[in-house]
Amino acid sequence: MDVSVTIVNWNAASSLAACLRSVYATATALRYEVIVVDNGSDDGGVDAVMAEFPQAKWLRNATNIGFGRAQNQAVRVARGRYVLMLNNDAAVEVDTIPTLVALMDERPDAGACGCPDYRQTALGAAYSGAFASFPSLPRTAMENFWAVVRPPRNWDVTPFAAPIQRWMDAELLRSPSRDVAWIVGALLCVRKEVFDQIGGFDERFFLFDEDIDLCRRMRDADWKIVFSTSTRFAHEGGVSSAGRRDIEKIRGDSRALYFRKYHGRATELLFRMQHLVLRRFLLSLRRRLAGLAGQRAGAAIDSGRVEDL
Numbered sequence: 042m043d044v045s046v047t048i049v050n051w052n053a054a055s056s057l058a059a060c061l062r063s064v065y066a067t068a069t070a071l072r073y074e075v076i077v078v079d080n081g082s083d084d085g086g087v088d089a090v091m092a093e094f095p096q097a098k099w100l101r102n103a104t105n106i107g108f109g110r111a112q113n114q115a116v117r118v119a120r121g122r123y124v125l126m127l128n129n130d131a132a133v134e135v136d137t138i139p140t141l142v143a144l145m146d147e148r149p150d151a152g153a154c155g156c157p158d159y160r161q162t163a164l165g166a167a168y169s170g171a172f173a174s175f176p177s178l179p180r181t182a183m184e185n186f187w188a189v190v191r192p193p194r195n196w197d198v199t200p201f202a203a204p205i206q207r208w209m210d211a212e213l214l215r216s217p218s219r220d221v222a223w224i225v226g227a228l229l230c231v232r233k234e235v236f237d238q239i240g241g242f243d244e245r246f247f248l249f250d251e252d253i254d255l256c257r258r259m260r261d262a263d264w265k266i267v268f269s270t271s272t273r274f275a276h277e278g279g280v281s282s283a284g285r286r287d288i289e290k291i292r293g294d295s296r297a298l299y300f301r302k303y304h305g306r307a308t309e310l311l312f313r314m315q316h317l318v319l320r321r322f323l324l325s326l327r328r329r330l331a332g333l334a335g336q337r338a339g340a341a342i343d344s345g346r347v348e349d350l
Contacts, residue, residue: 043071044142045121045233048129049111050079051281054086056130061094063132069139074098076115080105108226109242109251116236124236128227130280131158140272141230144218152235152264153256155224158276170228170276171221171268175257176250178308178315181296185319218269222260226252227276235264243302248282249295257303289320 046064050057064075075097079087081104091099116124123145144154158170229252239258242251256266282288293316301309
């Protein structure tokens with residue numbers, strides 16, 4: 042078996058179906074399998090997706106055990122030389138899987154590889170899905186500040202954002218492939234023997250930053266992380282996490298664990314303070330105000346309709 046495609050799902054049946062359609066649309070001579078782990082979805086849509094894709098291997102958990110733990114569960118039964126981990130709200134192109142497998146074959150020193158996420162509009166190099174360095178406290182604070190002050194998503198800020206993103210991504214996008222520090226786990230192709238060697242995902246990360254930690258441990262074990270611009274994929278982002286009201290706490294706990302693990306408790310404490318202020322207070326306040334504005338707009342529309350009647 043050449044590659045095992047592993048997908049973790051939670052309450053995102055329609056996105057999962059689109060993801061699987063993109064995988065099975067791959068025309069390739071590679072031998073591959075698809076393994077889906079459902080983390081206790083209760084949206085009632087998983088059975089229909091299972092019926093549409095009976096060729097996939099399905100593992101169903103009674104509860105949501107977290108992303109990293111579910112991926113470890115999938116990899117334990119995977120038979121491929123490589124494991125391509127794919128988010129349930131992502132879609133590959135017809136050449137994505139064979140291109141990444143070929144890259145790994147060409148780079149026996151590579152523990153993992155990935156490619157650009159052309160729909161991602163996050164800050165800096167997250168636009169392409171790869172980072173040249175690991176998270177720092179100043180960078181994290183900047184990202185959290187941007188989450189608070191950025192324009193609404195329905196605003197077209199491309200003329201302003203695109204030059205900044207191109208400048209920050211220039212080093213990553215200068216050549217068809219290059220070594221990086223870490224790759225966003227929405228799509229991550231790993232060498233199975235390396236994944237097993239380092240013990241898989243650290244299951245203390247329930248969601249977020251498990252990809253950073255995995256890549257860092259690979260690099261510590263002298264494996265390279267390779268980013269290729271020869272192919273690409275699309276990631277909608279946040280489809281499953283949007284269903285959780287505690288998502289900012291989870292995000293903060295994961296980054297705090299990362300900083301404690303690699304930079305000590307003092308850095309963890311400083312991070313928790315800025316995360317509490319920026320994301321759990323100011324960002325939550327922004328979202329509440331946006332929600333109130335939306336409700337008022339809806340009420341005004343309804344009032345107008347009544348008057349029209």
